[in-house]
Amino acid sequence: MLRPMEGDGAYDRHSAYQMVGGHLHADLVAAAADAIVPDNGRGSVVLVDYGCAQGRVSAPLVRTAIERVRQEHGDVPVQVYHNDLLANDWATLFERLRREDSYLHLAGGPVTPLVSATSFYEPVVPRGIVDLGLSFAAIQWLSSPGPRGCGSALYFDQLKGESRTRMADQAHADWTRFLRRRADELAPGGRMVLDMMGVPESGVAAGHQAWQLVREVCEEMLAEGQLDANRLDDYVLPVYERTADEGRRPFGESIGDRLHLDHLEMKPVPDPFTQRYQADGDASALATEFVGFFRAFSEPSLREGLGLDDAAVESLYHRLTSRIEVAAKGFAFDVHALTMVISRVD
Helix, strand or coil: CCCCCCCCCHHHHCCHHHHHHHHCCHHHHHHHHHCCCCCCCCCCEEEEEECCCCCCCCHHHHHHHHHHHHHHHCCCCEEEEEEECCCCCHHHHHHHHCCCCCHHHCCCCCEEEEEEECCCCCCCCCCCCEEEEEECCCCCECCCCCCCCCCCCCCHHHCCHHHHHHHHHHHHHHHHHHHHHHHHHEEEEEEEEEEEEECCCCCCCCCHHHHHHHHHHHHHHHHCCCCCHHHHHCCCCCECCECHHHHHHHHHCHHHHCEEEEEEEEEECCCHHHHHHHHHCCHHHHHHHHHHHHHHHHHHHHHHHHCCCHHHHHHHHHHHHHHHHHCHHHCCCCCEEEEEEEEECC
């Protein structure tokens, strides 16, 4: 099962990478919001943030979208659906909505925040009402873990042969399913601006080095009896970084009759952790800050998938921190955002 991010605001506190990536899309969000024409019959504009987590990354972009709608359509009511799993850290998101920089404090007509607590692989809102859908750094998460019986492979790019093919097929099925659900939900003229982790032309996944270090740690813990061999053999993190061709593929299939791919690009996301290390040379800070970011999104899945208790969790991330500190000069986590603008075919 897809697991939520770590709670108590941890994901937001360690989302420096996601924040950098989100800001790359401000112009695309503004342009999509400018194109919204409110439905007179419905009497409101509907925005949806798919896979919102605690909202830090998407909050400024949702605010930008509402500001652009206000410029063109005055006091039209706006509804904002925040979507994530039921077990999401909703309390942190609600606290964010109370802040002075929240979209709720914008001048103009009423803005109503709503929650849809379900997987975005299922229906999220009623059919035909979404004027603008947003999603950032979420759709690389699959609906379920990868293939079983893969030894100590933990990440998709550690898989070989049939196992790699099976996970690619699973990722394609999930991506198509996500798009089919959104095609049902978009209003006439509706658009989406989204990104996910992508694999550039070099073919090297962002998580390649980090997850190889995690794999080494798990093999070490297995040898010491801190991990169950069967659990490790049967678990692959439910994350898949797609190539540009894999992003395009559903639009050449049946979903192309319902959705149009208006824009696609692979954008490198500047790495705030290694940039700081290059400036100050502090390997310990690099390791600590990176593992804070990494743990915030990976711990719930690893804890459940590998059956880790508290002591094993602490041991895993402590060892990972030590390894990254040693490898600091050559360490890289080069994220590329596969960015798309998608519109409904009317």
